[in-house]
Amino acid sequence: ATPLVVATSTALSAKNGLLIRNRTAFENSRKIDTIVFDKTGTLTLGEFGVNFIEIFNENYDEQRVIQLASALENNSEHPIATGIIRKAKEMDIEPLDMNDFQAMKGKGVKGKIENKDVMVVSPGYLKNNDISLPSDLPDHDISTNVFLLVNDELIAAIGLADKIREESYEAIESLKEQGIKCWMLTGDNEKTAAQVSKELNLDGYFAEVLPDEKQDKIKELQEDKKYVAMTGDGVNDAPALAQADVGIAIGSGTDVAAETADIILVNSNPQDVVSLIKFGKATYKKMI
Ligand code: ADP
Ligand code: MG
Numbered sequence: 001a002t003p004l005v006v007a008t009s010t011a012l013s014a015k016n017g018l019l020i021r022n023r024t025a026f027e028n029s030r031k032i033d034t035i036v037f038d039k040t041g042t043l044t045l046g047e048f049g050v051n052f053i054e055i056f057n058e059n060y061d062e063q064r065v066i067q068l069a070s071a072l073e074n075n076s077e078h079p080i081a082t083g084i085i086r087k088a089k090e091m092d093i094e095p096l097d098m099n100d101f102q103a104m105k106g107k108g109v110k111g112k113i114e115n116k117d118v119m120v121v122s123p124g125y126l127k128n129n130d131i132s133l134p135s136d137l138p139d140h141d142i143s144t145n146v147f148l149l150v151n152d153e154l155i156a157a158i159g160l161a162d163k164i165r166e167e168s169y170e171a172i173e174s175l176k177e178q179g180i181k182c183w184m185l186t187g188d189n190e191k192t193a194a195q196v197s198k199e200l201n202l203d204g205y206f207a208e209v210l211p212d213e214k215q216d217k218i219k220e221l222q223e224d225k226k227y228v229a230m231t232g233d234g235v236n237d238a239p240a241l242a243q244a245d246v247g248i249a250i251g252s253g254t255d256v257a258a259e260t261a262d263i264i265l266v267n268s269n270p271q272d273v274v275s276l277i278k279f280g281k282a283t284y285k286k287m288i
Helices: 004-015 023-031 039-043 062-073 079-090 123-128 166-177 190-200 211-223 235-243 255-260 271-287
Strands: 018-020 034-038 049-055 099-104 108-113 116-121 143-150 153-161 181-185 204-206 228-232 246-250 263-265
Touching (some): 004 018, 034 235, 039 190, 062 079, 062 108, 079 143, 079 153, 116 123, 123 143, 166 181, 166 271, 181 190, 211 228, 228 235, 235 255, 246 255, 263 271
Parallel strands (some): 034 181, 181 204, 228 246
Antiparallel strands (some): 018 263, 049 153, 099 108, 108 116, 143 153
C-alpha cells in the first residue's frame, strides 16, 4: 500500500507540474547534489529564429541557400530544423525533392538534391574536416551557426538564435542557494555554451559533446561521488537521463526522453525542478 503522505504528495506534485514515473527516483531526489541541464530546449526555449545568412559563393542567393537547407531539414526534428523550415515558409520558398537523407547525430544532416551532396552541419564538423571560414561571422548572443555545404564546398553560414527561458534564472539561483551544483551539457559550440553558462551563473558546463558521449559526462560526475540528476528534452538526452540517478524530462520534449525519465516536468518549467526537490525532502522526512 502507498503510505498516505506519499499519496498526498503525488497529488501535490501533479498540481505543481511534476509527473512521477519512478517512485524510488522521487524518493532519492532529496539526495541530489548536482543537476546537469541540457541546454537547447531545457535551459533555453529551443525556438530558433534565423537572424543572418552569410553567403560565400556568388552563384547562390538567400533563397537558394534556404531552399537547399530546408529540403534537408524537413526530415529533421531538431529545433534548428524547425527554425530553418519556418524561415523557408516566411520566404515562400518552393520545396525541392531530396533523397538519401541521413541525420548525422550531433553534427547535422545530409542528403542528395539534384544529384549533388548537400549538408547542413555544425562548426565542429567544419573543424574536423579542415574547412575554414572565409570571413568572420556576425557576433550575437546565444547564437548557433550552421553551414551549408554542396559537394563538400562551403556555400553559406546560417545564424540562428535561441532564448534562455525566463524561469531558468530563478531555478538555477534557488538550486544553488540549496547548495546544489548546476551544470550544463550541450552538443552546441563552446562559445555559445560559455555565454549561456555565464548568463545563468552555472557551476560548469560540457560543450561540443556528441550524443553518444552525453552519458559519459554523467558517469564522470557520479565517479566523483556526486548524486546526479539530469534534465533534458531530446532523443539525444535519453541515455544520459537513464544514466543519471534521477532522470528528469521536459514535458514539451520528445517522447523518447519522457519514456526514459523518472520524472516529467509537465509544464516544461525548469523552476519545477526546485519544487521536485522540495517535495522530495518534505515527503520522505515525514516518513522517517
Ligand atoms: P544540443 O545538445 O544543443 O541539443 P545536438 O547534440 O542535438 O545539440 O546538436 C549539436 C549540434 O549539431 C547543433 O548545435 C548543430 O550545430 C548540429 N546539428 C544537429 N542537428 C542538426 C540539424 N538538424 N541541422 C543542422 N545542424 C544540426
Ligand atoms: Mg535539447
